[in-house]
Amino acid sequence: MSTDPLTEAFEAQRERLRAVAYRMLGSHADAEDVVQEAWLRLSRQDAASINNVAGWLTTVVGRISLDVLRSRRAHPELSYDDLVVTVDDGPEPEDDAVLADSVGLALLVVLDSLGPGERLAYVLHDMFAVPFDEIGKILGRSTDAAKMLASRARKKVQGTERPAGTVREQREVVRAFMAATRRGDFEGLLRVLDPDVRLTVDTPGGVVVTIGATEVAGRSSRAPGTAAAAMFREVLVNGLPGFVSWRADRTPISVLAFTVVGDRIAGIDLLTDPGKLAAMDLPDPA
Known part of the structure; x- marks a missing residue:
């Protein structure tokens, strides 16, 4: 039984797309929704019309995530879908995984302080190596403007990779x-x-x-x-x-x-x- 080429291409990119959306939005549930919406849009496309499925999907996920970020700015709302509260009985874990999680949360806090355009430019370029010309197209801005947004974001993010302490x-x-x-x-x-x-x-x-x-x-x-x-x-x-x-x-x-x-x-x-x-x-x- 053969699998549709677009389905295969999407499944090959799913984890990467989820990672992009999560760094953009800071919520696993929202990231999953964005990836699902990207799949729905892909499923309505003619495979012959897409030269680079990975790039097309990244662009779509970026645009959907940008819309979500802009909506949040207009109507702020906290998401508690990933909030887990447990008893703090100690002794506390002090391994590398816990410290890495701490730094990751600190980065998300800083990313939340960025404007939608800054966040998209920084995440796509610095974390996922998307070229600035493609980022500019997503934002409806020039390549130089996309570079400037990423540069401003990078300055704000500096320091979040410091050790967060035990x-x-x-x-x-x-x-x-x-x-x-x-x-x-x-x-x-x-x-x-x-x-x-x-x-x-x-x-x-x-x-x-x-x-x-x-x-x-x-x-x-x-x-x-x-x-x-x-x-x-x-x-x-x-x-x-x-x-x-x-x-x-x-x-x-x-x-x-x-x-x-x-x-x-x-x-x-x-x-x-x-x-x-x-x-x-x-x-x-x-």
Whole structure:
């Protein structure tokens, strides 16, 4: 039984396309949706009209991902499809795989701070070696403009490949942040926050994004659930240090997820939406 040539070509590229889409979007579920949409578009094409299937598919995935990024800018929303919260009982893992995951999360935080065009140019060129002339066509810009976007993105990304420290070292940074938050210690918060830290708060009323150490330090002492929490528990969120808080009746108030780069916090995700919290598999209070 013969297989359609386009199907074979697509399957040969599937993993690469998924990797491209994930680096563009930072969500496995969104990446899978993009790859599936690329397949649907390919299936409607005449094979004879495509000279380079791999290049055609990369272009399509890039354009779809760009549309998703632009939509996110207009309507920000957090994705918790890959968020796994587990008890942080220690001893902590300190092997290379954990550190690599930490650096990967830090990079995703930085990528989230890029504009859609910057992110596409950087991901496609620096991570997947797509020529700038092809990137320019996806963006509807010149080759030189695509190079400039990638250059700007590259400067912002510099530093995320530094060792993120062991899980124990990251946890100490997070503990210092939590202690300063409870005290309302603005200067203490500034000492542990990266200058370009990104705080994303998912509330019942929508998503609020704050960027910058001064702004985040100002908001953190008034973070939803800090004063009302009767119980806190250290957890691992996707293998990295975090916290869950509960009211006295054991109703969850929030999940805090941190990305630590070096000795500073580069990203904080704060989930306070009761509906989403109820749907998560959270540990019991200690």
